[in-house]
Amino acid sequence: MNCVNHPETPSDARCTGCQEPFCQDCLVEINGEKYCGSCKVMAVDSQAPVNLDQEETIPNKQAGEALIMAIIGIFCFGFILGPIAIYKASKAKKEMDEDPRQSGRGKATAAQVIGCIIILLNVISILSVVAGV
Structure with missing residues (x-):
């Protein structure tokens, strides 16, 4: 299998978010999981701390x-x-x-x-x- 972004490069792993194959240059590791550029935003947002002091509307x-x-x-x-x-x-x-x-x-x-x-x-x-x- 080749990288989705670089068809000439073999993939190293699949993105945890979308499960597409990517090469090492296209993946970023967040909390031990590997994510592509699109899915890393989702991973970072899910790691954001919840503000318990925030008042409800x-x-x-x-x-x-x-x-x-x-x-x-x-x-x-x-x-x-x-x-x-x-x-x-x-x-x-x-x-x-x-x-x-x-x-x-x-x-x-x-x-x-x-x-x-x-x-x-x-x-x-x-x-x-x-x-x-």
Whole structure:
């Protein structure tokens, strides 16, 4: 068997991660195991110490509620739920800025975007009714 990276060179061993054959120049030893260039990152990451002092994230309830309201607002009562979703999402973002342990910024942003789209669509529909289209 020849090295995957150097087809003209016979392989010395297989990578512990992917089991592909490699020559001595292509393998690196980590904790007694041999890894190729791609798999060594996996081996090093698995050896990283776990930080037990790291605090867990807390999901922000208002961000989830805002997203649910925005999604429901797409189908019904958008003229009411859209602005409420935007307000709740803004409030959730302020809470997350104050407490970095809280997560849900993506939900809050999605709720704001959907809420704005809902309001825009409602304004367009009202203008089209008024214009008689």
